[in-house]
Amino acid sequence: MSLIQHQLLSTSISSSNSAFIAKTNFNLRTQNVSLPARNIGICKCVATPQAEKTAYKTKVSRNENMGKLQAGYLFPEVARRKAAHMLKYPDAQVISLGIGDTTEPIPEVIASAMAKRSHELSTLEGYSGYGAEQGEKQLRAAIARTFYDNLDIEEGDIFVSDGAKCDISRLQVVFGSSVTMAVQDPSYPAYVDSSVIMGQTGQFQKAIEQFAKIEYMKCTPENGFFPDLSNTSHTDIIFFCSPNNPTGSAASREQLTRLVQFAKANGSIIVYDSAYALYMSDDNPRSIFEIPGAKEVAIETSSFSKYAGFTGVRLGWTVIPKELLFSDGFPVAKDFNRIVCTCFNGASNIAQAGGLACLSPEGLKAMRDVIGFYKENTEIIMDTFNSLGFKVYGGKNAPYVWVHFPGQSSWDVFAEILEKTHIVTTPGSGFGPGGEGFVRVSAFGHRKNVLEACRRFKELYK
């Protein structure tokens, strides 16, 4: 197509002249057409390749922090690979033990509480508009009572949210870009990614697969999945998840005491992720606040996702003790409250009604039953890999099994498992360089799928 310049009607063609342009295909035809007298302006026609869309390039610079991120967030990436695999093998029965997505129905007592709240919203007496951004009072009190009884944590310290992932980002917004942070390696990717987005890190260093300015605390079988604190540099914030995602390891009272002392000595703040606490079988602390002195150094975040199957319903909470102070004495809870009031507007009231039902005696029992079910899955998976001669970690205190594939690239193992058994797992390196050589197998799934998956693992690795 050639570039042609012409005189044009000075009445430029605009959206209102759609009659001028027919909405159908038609071919080039040359013809003589008479037109009434008009002044003619200039139109430059540009031939554009078929595929190129009309783009509007602004003068707005891209946030350079976004540029530091190396790839998509881990779990959508795993989902992409799963989708591609399903396209390739449309008849395969793909089993998902990758993303930690709950599969069992929400207990009826909880679901019906949410249904009831929904109905109430249609009535004059039952309708409620904006809720308190920090969460409904009753729910906050129930969370304090259920999880922090005798730990001197009360309703006012609890902030209800739409989940731990969102809370992590809100905490990062509170902390700002000038703080330094430490994470376990491997760890749940939201800590590192949110830190990059917030501008706390330097560039990604490909050689070591680490972001500059983040302190990576290696957690391996060799050190019992607890970092060597004597070799850990001081940082402002320490993210710690126990029971751990992805390794499944749960820190002991002694280990957590050391962690709290470390934080106290360094003036750091621990962000303690206890989303899997109810999966604990061993007699380890379920809350960081069981450790003396923790209230002055720690924030705890948790979630209903893996307890009540609320992965889609969205409900979690964060505890910030009044004693937690910034260097100038300003309470951290105050700033978090400000963020919650400005950058958030509360968790859905229907989800909160569900949360309250979760914490009723009947709800708690029902949740424990579902958790027990997933724990049985975990045992089955662990037994399978053990019987195949693999070194297997986790599983006892968390719904994740951390399988060692020494000397192999975890994405390669992921791909091989997917290709040969149609099972989706999660490659360990997605959780940090310390995860290389491992694959995470999650235990959420219908029993028959878990059994079938284990059968296929046995086939592959016999």
Next chain:
Amino acid sequence: MAQQLLSRNDTVDRVVCVKDRPSLHAFTSKDWSLKKFCAWVCPLTFYMDTVESDTYLIESLDYEYITVDIACILPTTLLTSKREPERVPLEQELLKLPKEGIVAAHCTKVDRNVNLEKLQNNYLFPEISARELEHIKKYPNAKVISLGIGDTTEPIPDIVTLRMADYARALSTREGYKGYGAEQGNKALRKAIAETFYGDMAVKGKEVFVSDGSQCDISRLQLLLGSNVSIAVQDPNFPAYMDSSVIIGQSGDLQEETLKYKNIEYMTCGPQNNFFPDLSNTSRTDILFFCSPNNPTGHAASREQLEQLVRFARENGSIIVYDSAYAAYITDGSPRSIYEIPGARELRWHDCIVWALHGAGNPPLGGGNSSTALVGVWEFAWDTDIHHTTPINRVAIEISSFSKIAGFTGVRLGWTVVPEELLYANKVPVINDFNRIVCTCFNGASSIAQAGGLACLSSEGFQAMLSVVDYYKENATILLDTFASMGLKAYGGVNAPYVWVHFPGRKSWDVFNEILEKTHIITVPGSGFGPGGEEYIRVTAFGHRECILEASSRLRSNLCP
């Protein structure tokens, strides 16, 4: 029962209470300015204005009694005061105090985020709530009417709540259970939003991101944009734009004299300029926040005004963030979406265009020969996604919400549209980065709320929603009439559920207080929305009809303008 008395000589301005244990009481003079902060999450933290008496009584609205351990005491200032707090090392202060009852607190070495220090006051709406609570306590028998926070009051239509209830129940069944949803939102809902609100504007489902509401979306957009972009806001405007900008580090310091943040461009909107900024006097910024129909003024920008805005943005390579949360309230045919506005008058074609002359061998089109002017014929190769050949306006991100149309203020559901074609200066598509934020910092709106959203967009649901919107619009008309009858100039109320009332020469917090004292009605002082709001009061039209009528009656009787 132990008592801790603080003596004036301690030069104490602020007491930070870090433990709530029944160990001692502190008494202070009954200072109104103390009480208003007691509704905070950390109810025992407060600031004293001036140290007036020898003993200090601390009261809490949330508790029957409060007890206090005084942990650390720093000299600082009351929130409404403009002075920067002085920082004194904690240890020095503790040494000055009597030891009894004092617990030495551990301060971490983590510095407070300097951006949060820049925020001078509470977020506006919790502040209003706190004042309301205080007023109720002061006048326990008064029937306080809330026309302050724009909180919906009418029940959600049955068809919507039935769907949500069914969805919730289904979650307890094997067939109906669903775990994580797509972070961007349920596919059917995204499509329904695109079709319902942007039907003929070529917005695709994949450009729609479902969220838990606009306030959250605004902050996610700020996280996306980062601290190095410059922003412009209308003045007055919804405070979340400014506050989130401060929090993310874009704004610079607040300037005391003008009450404006140094790096934010304020576009004054008032009756004098028909509530549309004078763009010829507006500096270029990367981002332009624009809300229409406007909160708080109620003004809906006209097509001409928005065309100007789009042109301005295009010329400057800026991105408009267009807040259309109140579009359903429009009465007068003003545009409901920024995407109704075509791009500036240049032709951009999606596909090939050929101007062809009338044929081989014929002379090319000359100038001016009118009667036999020849026109070439266009050839298009169509992209089947685009149903229009109109140049589409792609300079804008649009945010909106179900809050004020479906009564979803507590249910939490909204959306953001990011056009695929919107690029940064380095050609990276904005939508890719926004998607990354949504996947990393968010995990999707509640699936139950999304089920409700789909029901809202069914034809029956939509009609039901519009009935409730009409109800609030009638409220707005009543309020407009009321103020008019009182001889006050009231704006808005026609295209939005807000009435913007002018009290010339008066400070808006004073008017707020006077209205509250004389009529027990909560409103919102205009200065909370920016310096351009001084002299104005925002009155919302959300409320039960009887409350609106009662409020009108009280205003007429008790308030002499």
